Amino acid sequence: MSLFKHGEWTTDDWRFVADDEPLPAVGPKIVTLARLQGDDGEYLFHCGCPLGVRLESGEPVEALEPWLNRLSLVALGFPAFVDGRAFSAAAILRQRHGFAGEIRAVGNVLVDQHAFMLRVGFDAFEVAEGRALESWRTALLDVPFAYQYDDTASTPVQSIWQARRSGSLQAGELQAAE
Amino acid sequence: MYRYDEFDARFVADRAAQFRDQVRRRLDGTLSEEEFRPLRLMNGLYLQLHAYMLRIAIPYGVLGSQQLRQLAMIADRWDRGYGHFTTRQNIQFNWPKLADVPDILDALAAVEMHAIQTSGNCIRNVTTDQFAGVAADEVEDPRPYCELLRQWSSLHPEFSFLPRKFKIAVTGAPFDRAAVKVHDIGLRMHRNEAGEPGFEVIVGGGLGRTPMVGKTVRDFLPVAELVPYVTAIMRVYNRFGRRDNKYKARIKILVHEIGVDAFSELVEAEYRAGDHAAGIELAVGEVERIAAYFAPPAYEDLPERDPGHMARLFENRDFARWVRQSTAPHTVRGYSIANISLKPIGGIPGDASSAQMRAVADLADRHSFGEIRVAHEQNLVLPNVPKRDLFALWEGLVEADLGTPNLGLVSDIIACPGMDYCSLATARSIPVAQAISRRFADLALQSDVGDLRINISGCINACGHHHVAHLGILGLEKRGVESYQITLGGSGDENAALGQLLGPGFAADEIVDAVEAVVRVYLADRRGPEERFLDFFRRVGIKHFKEAVYVPV
Amino acid sequence: MPKIITANHLVVGDVVFLAEDGWTPVVDRAVVADDDAALEQLLARAAQAEAANIVVGPYAVDIRREGGRIVPLHYREAMRTRGPTVRPDLGHQAELGSQR
Incomplete structure (x- = not known):
């Protein structure tokens, strides 16, 4: 597994801990929603190390509300190319809850969805080995404009609607800045 | 009509360039079919029964004459000289080669068109x-x-x-x-x-x-x-x-x-x-x-009744029939909306040759401020025709084999491509539409039947909108042969209703007789010509038709 | 049940059939598998051709022999060997008219 974050391939400090694994005493870790909601859920925060939770695509993002301000990371699962539920989950986390931690795409994470993911607020991507890693840097430049205004810091595109309104953007400006 | 600014143009051009690269990677083997399939579908490219099919968006059915000419050019240069207008106001080309599709998308971008989101699990053409x-x-x-x-x-x-x-x-x-x-x-x-x-x-x-x-x-x-x-x-x-x-x-x-x-x-x-x-x-x-x-085009201040036009109506019965059947009231005095039937008797519903596309583009320039619309009934519309020009328009349409005065009549049939083109189809649609159209070729008979809409789908996915037809036909496979079900009483308008199943299906060589039997029941038993088919159906119910169509053995 | 293998050509999109010497638009030139072992061999060849990006979506079709000709049993597959029934000027039926 490789981690793509902020435009770079980087080492992953986080460890996903499955439900049947014992919890490591130290270090940043990602647990399932079931574990967070379990009897020992509160205990997970006591070690003082960063905690993340992994949400599968069918699990409601609202379930995280009680813990959101203490979570450093939310990992959202993509079970298949065609399952786009995590796009809405990320958008809700950023837009409605103002979640400022890392939103990580996990599962079947494909470069063809990279721009869409960035635009709704994902900022880290776990990519399976064997994928063409170099294309992750370049694919974003394909269509550097979008009509919609993405209210997320991670968006790689310039909003056409906003640019029309402010008259600020010259064609080609974005690419020149890359 | 809407025109692209530099942002729209750049957006569509970038998207076309992106697909060109994806096609290149498919052809050189970097992308497998499994990886490429969703990418081509997001750009409207299907693999159909005989070949690839490219579906091009016509946003809300509005076309400029330059765009229609470009579609004609594409049909001639990269396809087989015709296109098929769909029930979603789009156009499909049935024979593009994969290697040519990037060039086609560039040609579309040059006239402010694209194939984005004409397929896939996304928001389609509005x-x-x-x-x-x-x-x-x-x-x-x-x-x-x-x-x-x-x-x-x-x-x-x-x-x-x-x-x-x-x-x-x-x-x-x-x-x-x-x-x-x-x-x-x-x-x-x-x-x-x-x-x-x-x-x-x-x-x-x-x-x-x-x-x-x-x-x-x-x-x-x-x-x-x-x-x-x-x-x-x-x-x-x-x-x-x-x-x-x-x-x-x-x-x-x-x-x-x-x-x-x-x-x-x-x-x-x-x-x-x-x-x-x-x-x-x-x-x-x-x-x-x-x-x-x-904003409205530069309409002239015209009289409500153009004397020349009125004279032509009296002189020429064919023209008068076309005007009666094909034109609709316009907001501006002295203007008409002119419908162009893409349903010649015995023809393929929604198909237009490149020559016909050019003819319509020229007529639109001459008589309709260069604008054309595509109707979900698979017909075309010139939205801004001065009444003064209707005769010249009609002559031009007749010359291009586009003057059939059957709009809204029984031969104005909506039909999906069916198994003649579509890989999902379970039966053919077009030959059934052609046979019905020929059976009711007599325009006097069609006028007598009046407002009766027939829609045909070649499979349960219902691209031919058969559920909302006054008389719907659904083609299925039954024991290894094509079989056709009839539904009656559907309607897609503000009083939308779904058709009711008439009964067991008909074989391919029985379906036209069955349709005629339904129409004959209506003609024989209606209160008069003022009782439309749908009103008659709502009065008498499906049972009345059943008894007449399925003769007891 | 005798079978042949069909697919679409990747670059052109045309319907093609697996023949002794590669892929052909002419159904009568298709190799017929009369038993499972022969069919497996053909399917393996077809999978190779798909992996080599020559064809897309190969699959087996039931056929019967009529004289020297090969006729798919299902009407859908019979149509695929020819082209649209409403446009005899298009598809294989137009290009290969003399051979069918």
Whole structure:
């Protein structure tokens, strides 16, 4: 597994801990929603190390509300190319809850969805080995404009609607800045 | 009509360049078919029964003459000299080579067209009334809102991987020519008591294997709130729509299963939870900008009755028949809306040759400010024809084999491509349409039958809209041969209704006789010509037809 | 049941059939598998051709022999060997008219 974050391939400090694994005493870790909601859920925060939770695509993002301000990371699962539920989950986390931690795409994470993911607020991507890693840097430049205004810091595109309104953007400006 | 600014142009050109690179990687083997398939589908490229098929978006059915000429050029240069206009106001080319598709997309981009989101589980081409902006019965012009939705839905970051495809239709007139009640979202424009324009929001209509008439979730949505409210609907659907079974994945199933009240509450809660001020401001500004493109053309001040035109009506019965059947009232005095039938007797519904496309483009330049519309009935429309010009237009149409005066009649048949082209089809549609059209070739008979709409689908997915036809035909496979079911009494207008099954299916060589039997029952038993087929059906019921069509053995 | 293998050509999109010497638009030139072992061999060849990006979506079709000709049993597959029934000027039926 490789981690793509902020435009770079980087080492992953986080460890996903499955439900049947014992919890490591130290270090940043990602647990399932079931574990967070379990009897020992509160205990997970006591070690003082960063905690993340992994949400599968069918699990409601609202379930995280009680813990959101203490979570450093939310990992959202993509079970298949065609399952786009995590796009809405990320958008809700950023837009409605103002979640400022890392939103990580996990599962079947494909470069063809990279721009869409960035635009709704994902900022880290776990990519399976064997994928063409170099294309992750370049694919974003394909269509550097979008009509919609993405209210997320991670968006790689310039909003056409906003640019029309402010008259600020010259064609080609974005690419020149890359 | 809408014209691209530098941003629209750049967006479409970049997207075409991106697909060129994807095709290159497919052809050199970097991408497998499994990886490439979703990418080509997002650009409207299917692999059909005999060949690739490219579906090109005609946003809300509005075409300029230059665009139509370019489509003709594409048909000649990269396809087989014709195109097929669809029930979603798009056009399809049936024979492109994969290696040529990037060049085709560049040629489209050059005339402000594209094939983005004409396939895949995303928001498809927004459709509307083919008379939008010029219909005498219109409350409000829906086109600026259609264009707003086109832009808003293009490569939407959150809604490009929905449970299933998503179709939005808008009408600005009380007489619904856009079939908004059988779309995922139907938007009907009307005014509130204060005279402000807004939308009735209808959700969960659709055809396919589980046909449903949509339900109203908002009686009046102020126009400014359109984008955030539709966003709320889409988010509820994206989150809660079924993904376990592709046949239950459309929004109509979600609305049906949880009930319209619960669905509506989810949408309203989602809508209330968001802060939409900035988004509304942006969209309102954008609509204002867009609306300027839809300002009326430079109409002349013409008399209501043009003396030359009136004289021609008296002199020429064929012309008079065409005018009676093919023209509709225009908002501006002295002008008409002229429909062009793509249903010649015995022809293929919706097909136009490149020569016909050029002829229509030339006629549009001469008589209709260069504008053409595509109707979901698979016909074309010239929306702005001075009555003075109607005779010249008609002569031009006749010369191009486009003068069949059968609009809205029994031979004006909607038909999907069926098994002659489509890999999903279970039976052919086009030959049935052709045979029915020939059976009722006599225009006097057609006029006598009057308003009777026949729609034909070649499989249960219902691209031919058979459920909402007065007389619907569904082609299926039964014991290794084609078999055709008849439904009666459907309607896609503001009083939308789904057709009722007449009974057991008919073999390919029986279906035309069965259709004729239905029509004969109507002709024999109606109260008079003023009782339309649909009214007759509603009065007598399906049983009356059953007894007459299925003769006891 | 005798079978042949069909697919679509990747670059052109045309319907093709697996023959002794590669892929052909002429159904009568297709190799017929009369038993499972022969069919497996053909399917392996077809999978190779798909992996080599020559064809897309190969699959087996039931056929019967009529004289020297090969006729798919299902009407859908019979149509695929010819082209649209409403446009005899298009598809294989137009290009290969003399051979069918």
